[in-house]
Amino acid sequence: PPFFSGSTSCTGAFIANTWGSPVKVTLERGAQTYDASLVGYLPTGTGSAITYKPLTGSVIPPGAVALVLLNREGGACPSGTQSATGPVAFKGTGIGQAFRIKTDAPVVAYDIFPYGGGSTAVSSATLLIPSTAWGDNYVGVTAYPETISGAYPWLGIVAAEDGTQVTVSPSQAILGGGGVAGTAKGVPVTYNLNKGQYIQLEQQADLTGSIIKANKPIGSWAGNECSQVPKGPVACDGMHQQVPPVRALGYRYVAARYRNRHPGVEESPPWRIVGAVDGTTLTYNPPQPGAPAVIGSGQVAEFNASGPFVITAQDDKHPFFFASYMTGCAVPGQGAPQGCAGDPEFVNVVPPDQYLASYIFFTDPTYPETNLVFVRKKGTNGTFKDVNLDCVGNIGGWQAAGPDYEYTRVDLVTGNFQKQGTCDNGRHEAKSDAPFGLTVWGWGSAQSTGFFSEAVSYAYPAGASIQTINQVVVPAVPR
Numbered sequence: 001p002p003f004f005s006g007s008t009s010c011t012g013a014f015i016a017n018t019w020g021s022p023v024k025v026t027l028e029r030g031a032q033t034y035d036a037s038l039v040g041y042l043p044t045g046t047g048s049a050i051t052y053k054p055l056t057g058s059v060i061p062p063g064a065v066a067l068v069l070l071n072r073e074g075g076a077c078p079s080g081t082q083s084a085t086g087p088v089a090f091k092g093t094g095i096g097q098a099f100r101i102k103t104d105a106p107v108v109a110y111d112i113f114p115y116g117g118g119s120t121a122v123s124s125a126t127l128l129i130p131s132t133a134w135g136d137n138y139v140g141v142t143a144y145p146e147t148i149s150g151a152y153p154w155l156g157i158v159a160a161e162d163g164t165q166v167t168v169s170p171s172q173a174i175l176g177g178g179g180v181a182g183t184a185k186g187v188p189v190t191y192n193l194n195k196g197q198y199i200q201l202e203q204q205a206d207l208t209g210s211i212i213k214a215n216k217p218i219g220s221w222a223g224n225e226c227s228q229v230p231k232g233p234v235a236c237d238g239m240h241q242q243v244p245p246v247r248a249l250g251y252r253y254v255a256a257r258y259r260n261r262h263p264g265v266e267e268s269p270p271w272r273i274v275g276a277v278d279g280t281t282l283t284y285n286p287p288q289p290g291a292p293a294v295i296g297s298g299q300v301a302e303f304n305a306s307g308p309f310v311i312t313a314q315d316d317k318h319p320f321f322f323a324s325y326m327t328g329c330a331v332p333g334q335g336a337p338q339g340c341a342g343d344p345e346f347v348n349v350v351p352p353d354q355y356l357a358s359y360i361f362f363t364d365p366t367y368p369e370t371n372l373v374f375v376r377k378k379g380t381n382g383t384f385k386d387v388n389l390d391c392v393g394n395i396g397g398w399q400a401a402g403p404d405y406e407y408t409r410v411d412l413v414t415g416n417f418q419k420q421g422t423c424d425n426g427r428h429e430a431k432s433d434a435p436f437g438l439t440v441w442g443w444g445s446a447q448s449t450g451f452f453s454e455a456v457s458y459a460y461p462a463g464a465s466i467q468t469i470n471q472v473v474v475p476a477v478p479r
Contacts (some may be wrong), residue, residue, distance in 0.1 A: 010077035011070045012115030013101060013128065016108040016360040017060040023105045023270075025058045027068060027084060030097045030196055034084040040068045042079060043362065046424035047417060052078050060107070065427045066447040067115065068420035070099050076114055078418025091202065091225070094178025098158050098198050106130070108360065108463050113238070118366030118444060118453045121237040122226055124345060127462040134217035137320055137473055139276050139298065140168070140210035143224035143346050147231040154202035156221035157212065159193035164216045166191045169476040171298055172205035184258070184479045188319045208404035209238050209274060209298030213476035217278020229270060229344035233330035235455045237343040243324070246276055249319035249470045250351020252312040253432045254375045254406035255305065257324055257443040261341040267327070268306045272346070274321040275299045276474050281318075285310045285402040295320065297474060308401035316470045322349045326443070326457050340454035341369065347439060347459040350379050352405070354470045355435035359462040361410060365425040368453055370412040374430075375437035378404045385434040391423035415447045430462070438462040
């Protein structure tokens, strides 16, 4: 992604084999094919003791997580490893070529930029939606409006097949450039893409709320080069997420944020809503001051809340996009007392209808603070199923989030990379007899002795089913 960065960076993708048999990986970018056994690795061990074994035969063993290094700038990737390419990201609007990771069985995948980024000032991660679950209709989202001069929000669109026609009805005028045509606000424009090509729309005017419709499946990404959250505090951070199609958006979400970064300093970060359908009425349990009661198609609303709360629209004919944010470390009371802990990041909130019953995931070992946020739903018999985390057993500390949900948080490491019980950074597995939500948060700390990790954070949902949970189609028409 186009982020502000220094002279080094390392883009990696985690691939979790959730099957009971080996999975083979292939990697390509345009006409170029790469040997995954040369750029893929199996991280073994935990924390600072993690080592990287080559991905022999390009095969991921059952239950394992592989790290595929896509590109690097400078020597930022782990020592002794190699990546598929050098720098490939570009700044501004234009057309690029995406990486394609293919496996011979379904897997769960995430990307992180940069991998090993605990000592950088710009980092972000996202759950990757498989192309088999892509849709042809999206409400366009960027990560956040421009807050730093020249660091613009961006919206990405990727084609899965040749002959893809993508129509965008923009919420703001598209300036165009780099082979991409511009258009006026509300005037649809159609772009032609082939398999693996992507359009990057990066500009000062925020395109959140644009409506996107294609003739074939596409993927959509949201990002910002480096944004303050909120605007004003000094530190900024890069952010990106892959956005679900309209058919996979929920009409109900449970908002449960990361834990406070400093004891006794209660945080109230932003939450962002983007509407898909006009006349969407929203209720909150408990009520949230400043939160919108109604939102329309393509409209954006932002409010601050400590949470937890449940946000619900009137029915599944009124889905919406919902995201959670971490504020910059220099926000008064949210980082300043003990150093610059964390920095801006945003992450999709997964609706309960898309929860899974098991997750295999990996946490970056260079972040001294790693916090997992779990949400579970009450069953039809009025009880909650246990949730088991490999380094804890059945987890506790559950608290109410409305009448039908509970949430809890688990630290893997904190402070100066201090292990919590037997937990540490690395590969983990969580499971239950019922679906539950899981979001991974990692951030830096002034307490990380001998390792600078301030002003940095990342987050991603550990998984989501991305099934069709509504029948809504939002047309990309003039408006």
